[in-house]
Amino acid sequence: MNNPRPGSPGATRACPHCREIILESAAVCPACRHYLRHDAIVDAPREPALTPLRISGSIRHPGDGEPWEYTIVVSVHNDRGEEIAHKLIGVGAMNPNEQRNFTLSVEAVSTKVKARKTVATTD
Ligand SMILES: [Zn+2]
Numbered sequence: 001m002n003n004p005r006p007g008s009p010g011a012t013r014a015c016p017h018c019r020e021i022i023l024e025s026a027a028v029c030p031a032c033r034h035y036l037r038h039d040a041i042v043d044a045p046r047e048p049a050l051t052p053l054r055i056s057g058s059i060r061h062p063g064d065g066e067p068w069e070y071t072i073v074v075s076v077h078n079d080r081g082e083e084i085a086h087k088l089i090g091v092g093a094m095n096p097n098e099q100r101n102f103t104l105s106v107e108a109v110s111t112k113v114k115a116r117k118t119v120a121t122t123d
Contacts, residue, residue, distance in 0.1 A: 009111040025111070053106040060099040068094045074104065 004010040011024040018032035027037050061068055070092055076085040
């Protein structure tokens, strides 16, 4: 996976709170939900992000047999079919008759909307 240079669309960094790799331009970490930039607070209201993809589904253990273990994996392919990301999201187990609900959402925001704005701080 190639990394765009800092300041360009798609540039990434590590969240200072949880160390997940997130968009450099993110105002709020999508993983731990901590605020990352002072201007995220004073810049409101912001244009909301689009959610061009959102899928929800659930699985239920049929109730007979042994417990299930499950693995959640997300992969992203570009328009040439090349895998550009592959991530293990989590694992878990389900006992008979238990249900798990899963939601995958892809948020998108114009890089123009996210254009950096310098805010003078006194601290
Ligand atoms: Zn975080």
